[in-house]
Amino acid sequence: TKHVIKNILWTTAKNFTVERGREQIEELISTWDIHESWLHHSEFLEEEELKDSKRYHYRACWGIPTRRKPIPQATASVYFVIVISKFKPDTAPVEVFYRLESSRLIRRPEQCQFREKWLKDIIENKIACTERL
Numbered sequence: 810t811k812h813v814i815k816n817i818l819w820t821t822a823k824n825f826t827v828e829r830g831r832e833q834i835e836e837l838i839s840t841w842d843i844h845e846s847w848l849h850h851s852e853f854l855e856e857e858e859l860k861d862s863k864r865y866h867y868r869a870c871w872g873i874p875t876r877r878k879p880i881p882q883a884t885a886s887v888y889f890v891i892v893i894s895k896f897k898p899d900t901a902p903v904e905v906f907y908r909l910e911s912s913r914l915i916r917r918p919e920q921c922q923f924r925e926k927w928l929k930d931i932i933e934n935k936i937a938c939t940e941r942l
Contacts, residue, residue: 815840816919823899827853830865830891830903837905838869841923846873865891871928883939885931886910 872881
């Protein structure tokens with residue numbers, strides 16, 4: 810069976826706002842197959858002006874709070890970039906990329922299904938690292 814990659818319809822460059830970008834990132838995250846014990850918050854970080862595009866940077870910070878530890882021992886961040894090309898018509902959809910805090914690999918939502926294991930690995934590595942210290 811072929812695994813279906815879930816994606817959303819991204820807004821056009823013309824209709825883009827910083828808040829609309831954050832809402833759409835939340836909409837994308839809602840399609841990810843992640844256990845309900847994971848909580849996150851997302852935030853806009855910065856706007857970057859380049860020669861060929863404008864880039865809008867966001868972060869979603871993930872953790873698993875529990876009754877015993879309402880503040881998680883460690884968190885995992887996913888960084889998003891929404892790109893608006895200066896060469897494409899403003900009716901074209903924005904482009905979206907994301908990467909994990911521990912990785913340089915840049916992923917596109919339409920090409921790669923997000924895996925909960927990536928968040929677990931980041932947190933497990935952070936906890937192991939602090940325990941060694």
